[in-house]
Amino acid sequence: MSNEKSLQQDNKFKHLSHLGWTVSLQEQLENIENKSLIPARVTGVRKKYFFINDGKEELLATPAGKLQHDTSSIYPVIGDWVMVRQTAIEQILPRKNTLTRGAAGMRGRKSGEYKEQTIAANLDSVFIVTGLDQDFNLRRIERYLTLVYNCGLSPVIILTKADLHEDPEHFVHEAKTISFGVPVHLVSAFNDSGLSELNPYLVHGRTCVMVGSSGTGKSTLINRLCGETVQATGEVSAHMGKGTHTTTSRDLIMMPQGGMIIDNPGIREITFWEIDQGVESTFPEIEEFAAQCRFSDCTHTHEPGCRVLQAVQDEELTEARLENYLKMKRELEYISERKNKSADRVEKERWKGVSMKIKSINKKK
Ligand SMILES: Nc1nc2c(ncn2[C@@H]2O[C@H](COP(=O)(O)OP(=O)(O)O)[C@@H](O)[C@H]2O)c(=O)[nH]1
Ligand SMILES: [Mg+2]
Ligand SMILES: [Zn+2]
Structure with missing residues (x-):
């Protein structure tokens, strides 16, 4: 019986398969309370409105009032699967990525x-x-x-x-x-x-x-x-x-x-938000060299026994590539700090760090 039911549902949205409709999206529909809403994909994003495709035609749509007013809810983006009533986007289905x-x-x-x-x-x-x-x-x-x-x-x-x-x-x-x-x-x-x-x-x-x-x-x-x-x-x-x-x-x-x-219009600034294994995947050979540095907390900038700097000297790695790697590492560290704490706190701690350093320098004198 349930098999038969899912088959019927499969057939119901078969006309969305060319838009990328999948079984896991099909399963998401079970969590949607309002059974009168239909799925569609966002195919165009303009300043104040959207184009959606319900598998039959492309329509102009606008987010429903509750999407517009609920500041905690996300706003549709291109490629989203949304649940619509006529031309009102009521809900966004969970994103695969x-x-x-x-x-x-x-x-x-x-x-x-x-x-x-x-x-x-x-x-x-x-x-x-x-x-x-x-x-x-x-x-x-x-x-x-x-x-x-x-x-x-x-x-x-x-x-x-x-x-x-x-x-x-x-x-x-x-x-x-x-x-x-x-x-x-x-x-x-x-x-x-x-x-x-x-x-x-x-x-x-x-x-x-x-x-x-x-x-x-x-x-x-x-x-x-x-x-x-x-x-x-x-x-x-x-x-x-x-x-x-x-x-x-x-x-x-x-x-x-x-x-x-x-x-997509041109991206002027490539800034990061998600922080995963991006740097490690982009620079696998640097990660490998880094694993052989003498100090486990090596910054690959001046340390003795730094295998990464050795690689630059031996021309196994260009200086420009290493610089880009270090720069992105720093950026991602800073961003993850900023994401975890308020910007104010990051700034305060930074100054605290600086003043402690100055104190310890003064002590040594
Ligand atoms: N020589 C050459 N010029 C191209 C080629 N593709 C695009 N262009 C030119 O590059 C410019 C920008 O193209 P466009 O497609 O608008 O770039 P977009 O901003 O990335 O979408 C236009 O003047 C195109 O004529 C190509 O394969 N060869
Ligand atoms: Mg273009
Ligand atoms: Zn190193």
Whole structure:
């Protein structure tokens, strides 16, 4: 009987499977009290409203009053599964995962509450898109990798604008030296080279999100993969003299390959919020060296017997990569402190630490 029931339910939402509907989402429905609500996926985010897809059509929707007024409740983001009544979003289903960063403008800020910004939810891969023009920067790719790993997500590195170079392969080689097994794909939206390599990520029901600076070619790439213009690109918006569409909106696009891609305006600041094994996963070789340092609390900056500094000297590791590693470690430490305590307390303790140091120096004198 219960088997039969679940089968019926499966059939009921079969029309959502191309949007990524799963058995575990199906199970979530049992916790929803109001049985008249129907599930839909958030496919577009604008300033004050949303687009949702209920498997049949795309509709304009707004959050129901209680979502707007209850400050403790989360707000929908692109890729969310929501429960709707007509065009009112009543509830958000639990998220499988999210791509979340520190809110813009928070990096290095000493005061004020540290907040998060959830970019997208329910993802299968994150495309880190880099243009092979002045955008190419290994340190930035490392930052993106840390961000993605911290969120528990799977990164894929995409190097686009390959057509700008006669021999673009050496960028692939460089990217591979810092990414330890992360897939690296070389593509061009201008001559279509490498595009088919992306098809395996775009199979039925799977969701990818693109991240990267503005102007790296994300929207152009989506248009080429679609075979038609579905996203406004830098060229178009420059032509229209306004960048509004390309800068403020997020869209989940159904791809002819069967999956979905979330386009995303350029990220200006890669700040962290989730803190997991991001740095460790991005810099596995440094972690390995660090395990061989003489002191277990080695900071890899000046200590004798530091295996990490030895690696730099022996040219097994570049100084720039080590610097980036140390910088992110410090940032993440500071953020986790800030998340655990109020900013005020962190500041107070910092000054307390400084004054104690001064006292102990004075004593020695
Ligand atoms: N040469 C070259 N230029 C590209 C390619 N893809 C995008 N562009 C250009 O890069 C600029 C920014 O592209 P856009 O897709 O808007 O970037 P987005 O901000 O990441 O979405 C536009 O002028 C595009 O024409 C490519 O594969 N090759
Ligand atoms: Mg764009
Ligand atoms: Zn060390």
